[in-house]
Amino acid sequence: MRRRIRIAASGLYVCLTASVALAQGGTPVALRVAVAPPTARADSAAIPAAVSQAWRPASGARAPWWAPVLSGVVPGAGQFAMGQQRSVGYLVAEGYLILQQVRARRDANRDRDAYRALAFEVARQPFGGERPRGSWDYYESMEKYLESGAFDRIPGGSIDPETDESTYNGARWLLARETYWLNPAVAPAVGSAEYQRALAFYQSRAVPAAFQWSWRDAQLQRDVYAQTIASANRSVQRAVNYVGLIGANHLVSLIDAYVSVRVRRFGGAGVVGMSMESIHTVVEPVGDPRDGRRQLRTAIRLVPERR
Structure with a gap:
């Protein structure tokens, strides 16, 4: 054979x-x-x-x-x-x-510094403070949402989550309610286990005051920001x-x-x-x-x- x-x-x-x-x-x-x-x-x-x-x-x-x-x-x-x-x-x-x-890594670092600076000088500037550097997920969320919304709508006392669902924090509070409440439109007692679990979920995912942002009246800069992030991703x-x-x-x-x-x-x-x-x-x-x-x-x- x-x-x-x-x-x-x-x-x-x-x-x-x-x-x-x-x-x-x-x-x-x-x-x-x-x-x-x-x-x-x-x-x-x-x-x-x-x-x-x-x-x-x-x-x-x-x-x-x-x-x-x-x-x-x-x-x-x-x-x-x-x-x-x-x-x-x-x-x-x-x-x-x-x-x-x-060269690709250098381009990625350059674009990263550019979109961080744009976020610091435009979207976060109205809120003052130290404005610490955020994680990648944070900057990606800034691209998707016009505003972060407030972390605590009424300062003092217990936390009052953001209710505007078009904002980042408002969307997090909606998700918390849908996850832990029987009816997300009907709030249980503040002291109930359902409410407290939803509140803990919100606190762990919402953007605190130091990271608050808003692109309102800055659509051009927001477009540049999105383009810069896309360029960084490609690099x-x-x-x-x-x-x-x-x-x-x-x-x-x-x-x-x-x-x-x-x-x-x-x-x-x-x-x-x-x-x-x-x-x-x-x-x-x-x-x-x-x-x-x-x-x-x-x-x-x-x-x-x-x-």
Whole structure:
């Protein structure tokens, strides 16, 4: 049976290409398989140009066992130790990705400082006081609600929650009533367990006086605030995407180095009568050249085992 498999596979060239996009939005890792006819050669149209005789490992070439580990830590370092020119591609990709990640994080921090300053100087300015810095959820709520509403409508004595349901605090009090009262429109006795549980719920979620805000008569500034938060969110997402691409670059470099070491030491790994002959990695454009998108492409060539 194995003999038949080897005969059927004889002369077939299989190229496996793993692509990692170096675009801002990121692209999923893709695996593509192409099979060429037995008569195809390395320079034919049936085999990707990335696989060529020039990149076939020479006999007796250096193959240190620690090269994959080195590539996992610093992409391209293992390839450099084996004298492979594609090490430059991994290093360039790593530098580019790190630079873009740092730039995205810088943009996110700049936008964060901008929307915090806008909230401090416009929406919170009428209420004075220290106006301490809030959490991310707080600034997100400022985008959704025109006003926070009062925390305690009548100062002194017990807390009187905000009743204007169009405000942030008013919406929290409505939620508390719907959660703990039998009828949110009919208040139970102030001393009852239902009322006290609703009040505790409100106190834990409502915005206190030190964080009160209002965008009334400042719609233009509110629009700018919303745009700045959206820009900050996009920058944060870009930074996260680049972290993932950096990790993918490390992984691809590690696998590349491992395969190269195995090919040089043992002549490749046998797969149903096939063995790995060569491997090559290139950086190439993706889509419209004007977009400046690039992908890291690794091609592996399998040939029939010699018996």
